[in-house]
Amino acid sequence: MPDADTALQPEPAAPAAAPVAERRPTTRTHHGDTFTDDYEWLRDGEDPAVVAHLEAETAWAEAQTAHLAPLRERLFAEIKERTLETDLSVPVRQGGYWYYSRTVEGQQYPIHARVPVAQAGDRTPPRVEPGEVPAGEQVLLDENVEARGHDFFSLGGSDVSADGSRLLYQVDTQGDERYTLRLRDLTTGQELPDVVEDTAPGATFTPDGAYVFYLTVDEAWRPDKVWRHRVGTPVSEDVVVFHEPDERFWVGVGVTRSERFVVIEAAAKLTSEVRLIDVAEPEAEPRVVWARREGVEYTVEHAVLPGDADGAGRDVLLVLHDDGAVNFELVVTPVPGAGAPLDPADAVVVLSHDPAVRLDAVEAFATHVVLGYRREALTRVGVVDVAALARAAVGAAALDAASGVVPTDVPEPLPVRELELDEPLFTVGLGASPEWDQPTVRVVTESFVTPPGVHDLDLATGELTLLKRQPVLGGYDPERYVQLREWATAEDGTRVPVSLVWRRDAVTLDGAGTRAEPAPLLLYGYGSYEYSMDPWFSVPRLSLLDRGVVFAVAHVRGGGELGRRWYDDGKMAAKPHTFTDFVAVGRHLVAAGWTAPGRMVAEGGSAGGLLMGAVVNLAPDLFAGVHAAVPFVDPLTSMLDPTLPLTVTEWEEWGDPLHDPEIYAVMKGYAPYENVPDDAAHYPQILATTSFHDTRVLYVEPAKWVARLRAAGAPVLLRIEMAAGHGGVSGRYARWEQVAWENAWLLGVLGLAEG
Template sequence: MGGMSSPVTPAPVAKKVPQERTHHGDTFVDDYEWLRDKSNPEVIAHLEAENAYTASRTEHLGPLREAIFGEIKSRTQETDLSVPSRMGRWWYYSRSFEGKQYGVHCRCPIDAPDDWTPPVLSAEVDIPGEQVLIDGNELAEGHDFFALGAMSVTLDGTLLAYSVDTEGDERYTLRFANLDTGEAIADEITGTAPGATWSVDNRHVFYLTVDESWRPDTVWRHELGTDRSADVQVFHEPDERFWVGFGSTRSEKYLTIWIGSKITSEIRYLESSDPEGEFTVVWPREEGVEYGIEHAVVGGEDRFLILHNGVVDGVKAENFTLVDTPVADPTDRRTLIPHRANVRLEEVDAFAGHLVLGYRRDALTRLAVWPLTESGYGELRELEFDEELYSVGAGSNPEWESPLLRMGYTSFITPSRIFDYEIASGALLLRKEQPVLGGYDPADYEQHRDWAVAADGTRIPISIVQRRGTTAPAPLLLYGYGSYESSIDPGFSVARLSLLDRGMVFAVAHVRGGGEMGRHWYDTGKMLSKKNTFTDFVSCARHLVDTGRTTPQRMIADGGSAGGLLMGAVANLAPDLFAGILANVPFVDPLTSILDPSLPLTVIEWDEWGNPLADKDVYDYMRSYSPYENVGAHDYPAILAITSINDTRVLYVEPAKWVAKLRDTKTGDSPLLLKTEMSAGHGGVSGRYEKWREVAFEYAWVLDTAGACA
């Protein structure tokens, strides 16, 4: 592509308005906090100037962006259908159409009550009895942004509750429709959180609202046909550390309220047939104990399955243990699966005749089926797969009495596959494989697991995927996240092929703070151990250089949100290790945010990072790694920061301040770019074509910065 063209637009220089912030005897002078006020025309003008500068510095990449966008589009079967899932008298599925941004949710009738084989639907053939439930394209018309927050059908299949957000601020409007007549119902509820749950009487719906910090804190019950003013507040959580969720057990017999902080949870239940009744606590909240429940019928008795990390026989079950109890007495606990140091139990789903367990071992997801017998529990069977790296998990399984388990499978080189696992025979029935047009052959690519060694001797897993025959040292994109126990599991990406086919290697650093290696992996990458996340990433990068896979001049680091904090920290720690850093909605000013309890989500975050307001040690520790506070006068790699004006999770002001300070402080001439979506939220732009264009923009920059597009 040639060298970087001369910028048509000069780099914006933000004015300095010094503000002092003093805590625990430490004063930090913040020159750019004024950028927080997006109602200030000067702020908008600055962001638009940054956008213009970014556009001018990347103008030469226009042909490459168009080429990548075209590749993504040409490899994607734009008109497609999902595999239908059975619920009641209907098969439910979604459709996509060429030229349309959003999905369409549909259903068609089941021919025979005992038919569990999903119909093979064709986009070219009319589907008998098809009914469109939600057309995202119609709902998005006239809006720059669209997101669906709820789509819930009553058990009898006659009523639909759905919610939409057209601003990107995650406040949804809940509406209803009669599916028998196709008519809209007059009820409308504004300002809700995502999600809606019907009771089994098909008359009451439960929904959540959020507080000023965007925390879901209140459960409401709405009776269809009544005014919103008559809605009943079912539960309110005043403690700002706790989020509230609502749902039902898979059996649909019990409604559940879930209340949870980062480290503590509490669940309340109520028979769905009595929606106006009082909820009962399963296990009163106990600091540091997390648990989840599922309802199973074992030997004819209603029992709760409780997955928890409490103390068992004097030992903390950090990787969780599974117990069951009578519903009538949840304190009468019987251990089904004891705690294991090398296996992290993650979920349990109950069906009429079996349980499904999801867990993690050796940094890979696992799935097992556990039959229920007349006397109790049968023999647990783990499903086995032959790839070195893969991801597997239960899919959409709405039916309680299903003889099949719908599941999903993918890897870095295997497009997503949907299987039905036959419980009785153990047969694995392939229902669909994600189509990749243009002659994609998995044999042209390879994936491997490698291990770096951290400074303290800990082995850090690295996942690597590349096109076969890629010559080392190669340009390499190293991705990391490392927070909230989130795991970056192997998954296929059509867009990523545009990197691999240009000789670029894609790698994931499974750093501490994530959940790949169990709860201990998370605990040793948070709070006062957070720096392990950053140094692990640097260790992985050094390992990839030392083993000859790449060079610092050809390696790009990539991370978003809390992974953007990782990017900012790494930029300060090891700027010489990377040619470029891509930071999406980056959490690069964490101390300012975590010190302000009025900001969205702050109080909840104290269990992840610590409370710097109350604890000087936490303040000092965060102060020592916060990317914004620690920008220094040294040569940084090229940086591309991308954010959204309406993001409520990581405010646009964080990358805006970071870039302003970097531009004022850093040495060298590496380009420093900020791109702000002026009508989007935390997830970025909406609509698949817009998302493809955004990916093409990022990948073109990555390839150019790594010297991989010549």
């Protein structure tokens, strides 16, 4: 209930009309083409006139959707009623403790805690009833406490030293993804004086907790430096361990699971380079594994293969790379010495390239290696015994440069034991498994109809044990829902996968499986950065399915569902395939009887928001509504300005229109902002949502787009969060309110606001 002071304040009057941004024309000319931009002035977020305009846009969006308030309340209540608000994650063992997070009803953020391992050999996580606090709990970090007094809070990363005595954590209270790094003594609970401002997410202790390696960003908000901090010394004495001057590359840092190496990776979209520091010599210079080669990506994992009769293991590196292997292959190579980088030609191939299988990840443990890959547009997990890995690397003794042994045998095929799941669509991947020597690893599974499950996979036997399934309250039954995969045909003949899920009794099918009548449908898409829209479970989505909405995902080119070539065929000059694929999927769903243009809404966020903007220009009559979240709808302006955050890095995704006239022409042809017609009154209802502190897609892009759409007569709304970043508002209840607002708009467009 409102307090007394609030109750005395009158409700603000509803806006009489939609805000109209002033036209302040500026021109730009590139490659002989001149474009007049009426709304570039909205970029100045410190201008009171800009802030007033943005606030007016949100006020107008609220006024135009005021009639949906009862529906929003119902949707929020449904999310809340289906969620076990006081809950605890499955504990993960590391060293002498079980680590977990828990939530408490009424609190926005999780609490991170641990309990001691009762017995040294105990591998069974402690079971705790919902609502109980584990006996002997030590709270490491309560995000609710840290968030007090802030409208926004985000935990960027955290780590505990191997001996369990120290915690590092990073917090952002603006939404701009610049984090303050702090250290805490877990034996006393006291904060240490070691505080570093403006770090990038991703920091790690050395195993002994004596050093911290962390990242900072340059003026373009690109992580470009790795720093070393000795705990207990002034931050002013911190040392730059590595600096990446090439603006295309982002830098990351971590420690191998074996706790043997600090790993520094510099990666652009198509090229990467890895350096190692032996943790026994944390102040040593990093050693390059493979020297950087343009267009070659690789990742490194430390493994120990079985040794000679004396039992001594052999340190090697497992390298996933794409040199002549577009879907990547796995090789074994020695650890680099103090001299020159290793020669890739000396590596031993243990898992050859397969055009039908995209290798994504390799995770090494003491006795086994776990592979992550995708086949037939679905993720997979496979396990390999390290002894088999050693046998596959014929002449493994040759990995020891001093041995002088020349391999003569023929390599064995690498036996991979794949984890089998019994659903037609699913997502599977390795969960938190921090320890090197453990007999089981965590595996997480989910689908469109099955909530996420946390399992223990026995590495020796392959047995999968379910530890916990995300609870969904209110009598949720996955059998009430159906998921399937269809294929649409793009205009160039390419087959595009489409995933669908619906409530069984809400969509009428005849005996042949044909829809008796078109259903309301939400079509989601992304299609960039080789990011795959793998099946995921969503509690808020249930409110849509239960009202008869079919949810569909268009797995368009530019994503990674069908391997690296699927990505390559939807980027740079081939980017228009992403948009035409999505339109083809929409038309397929109409032709197949799933829906009709007046009953379909499209949705996408970030690069998927670019997809929405391009699609609404390509096929405005195909959809009843379009929701573009934090949308990258002014890409040409952004990619022409190398001083903007991320622009140079992004040239390898979209192309460089500043220097390449062909790319300029391609981008000019699809950029949503440039291609709004003079008369857009026939456009579907459009909702753009964004955040003022977004550093990935600046708020100005949707603000300009909406201004131009409105000037052209399109029915458009803009809702902006003034205290949030790219991921939207923080806090689970605030996020539920946000998604309830968006889903209420969606149902209103579909004519289901009374449902």
